[in-house]
Amino acid sequence: MNRWTVVNLTLLATIAFLVLLNVVILPDFSRRTVEFFPEMVHPVPLESYSSSTVFADGLTMQQPPDGTVPRGYTQPRYGSGEEQAILAGMNLANPLELSADVLERGNDLYRAFCLPCHAADGGGMGPVSMRGYPPPPSLLAENALSLPDGRLYHVIVHGQNNMPGYAAQIHDDNDRWAIVNYIREMQASKPLSDPEIAAAGEEIPMGEAAAERGTQ
Ligand code: HEC
Numbered sequence: 001m002n003r004w005t006v007v008n009l010t011l012l013a014t015i016a017f018l019v020l021l022n023v024v025i026l027p028d029f030s031r032r033t034v035e036f037f038p039e040m041v042h043p044v045p046l047e048s049y050s051s052s053t054v055f056a057d058g059l060t061m062q063q064p065p066d067g068t069v070p071r072g073y074t075q076p077r078y079g080s081g082e083e084q085a086i087l088a089g090m091n092l093a094n095p096l097e098l099s100a101d102v103l104e105r106g107n108d109l110y111r112a113f114c115l116p117c118h119a120a121d122g123g124g125m126g127p128v129s130m131r132g133y134p135p136p137p138s139l140l141a142e143n144a145l146s147l148p149d150g151r152l153y154h155v156i157v158h159g160q161n162n163m164p165g166y167a168a169q170i171h172d173d174n175d176r177w178a179i180v181n182y183i184r185e186m187q188a189s190k191p192l193s194d195p196e197i198a199a200a201g202e203e204i205p206m207g208e209a210a211a212e213r214g215t216q
Contacts, residue, residue, distance in 0.1 A: 074173035080158035080165065085151055092150030096177045098185070106182025109175055113166055122186050134162045139183055140190050152180045 035041050046052060052060040069075070078088040096102050111120070119126040122139035129135035137143060147155075156176050159165035170176050 070168065070171045073168075073171040074176075076154075076157040076167055078154060078158075085154045085158070085160070088154035089148040089151035092153055094149040094153075094177055094180060096174065096181055098181055102178050102181050103185055105175065106178035106180075106185070109170060109179050110182050113169060114179065117163070121190070122183070136163060140187055144183070145187055149177075149180050149184070152183060153177065156180070 032041065046060045048061040050060050051058050054060075055062060077092070078084040110118075115126050116128040117126045117133060117136055118124055118139055119129070122144075124135045124138050144152075153176055155163065156170060156179055157165055157167040170179070
């Protein structure tokens with residue numbers, strides 16, 4: 001035998017041995033054999049509401065630092081409260097044109113954030129109201145019809161009495177206005193002669209309501 005034959009045979013034997021070893025020792029693939037960074041393989045997450053020795057206040061979940069805003073957040077130009085709401089109503093102009101895209105976006109957001117209380121039809125008996133939360137007035141009633149767009153925007157951002165503000169959840173200005181437009185569409189497509197709606201608010205003709213809230 002020459003030298004190369006010996007080398008080749010040795011290699012072949014080694015490979016055969018390794019293959020055999022694989023078959024004989026059935027590996028358990030669900031277990032790791034070597035863990036280089038065990039803390040990364042088995043992290044110890046802290047429960048959000050558990051106590052913590054890391055932070056001075058002893059809490060695990062920390063408040064974001066003052067002034068933190070979500071990405072893409074538009075700071076509302078008016079503060080909370082009735083006075084600011086009236087100013088917003090007078091001064092804020094709806095920047096969005098009515099389009100199918102805007103209405104679709106408004107519909108999506110309305111369903112996610114407003115429907116739970118205001119109901120799909122805007123009548124106010126959404127699933128949360130049905131379970132005992134003070135039901136809001138109908139969005140199709142006289143009062144909501146007479147609110148200018150800027151006030152609807154203000155209610156979305158800051159809430160009103162029993163309604164919390166949604167500025168943090170709906171942080172993009174275009175999204176807030178898309179909901180305003182969606183409410184307007186809902187109001188326009190539901191005739192006030194509907195007995196259900198007439199009962200929820202005093203009947204006023206649509207034309208007048210539109211004139212009152214301006215064209216913004
Ligand atoms: C947790 C329940 C709840 C949710 C969710 C909610 N609202 Fe309200 N909403 C209310 C209540 C209650 C009122 C009545 C507040 C009051 O007494 O002035 C109200 C009032 C309003 C009004 C004023 C109606 C009027 O005639 O004065 C508008 C407009 C309005 N909501 C729009 C919205 C929009 C848009 C959303 C979604 C972004 C939304 N609401 C989400 C409970 C809710």
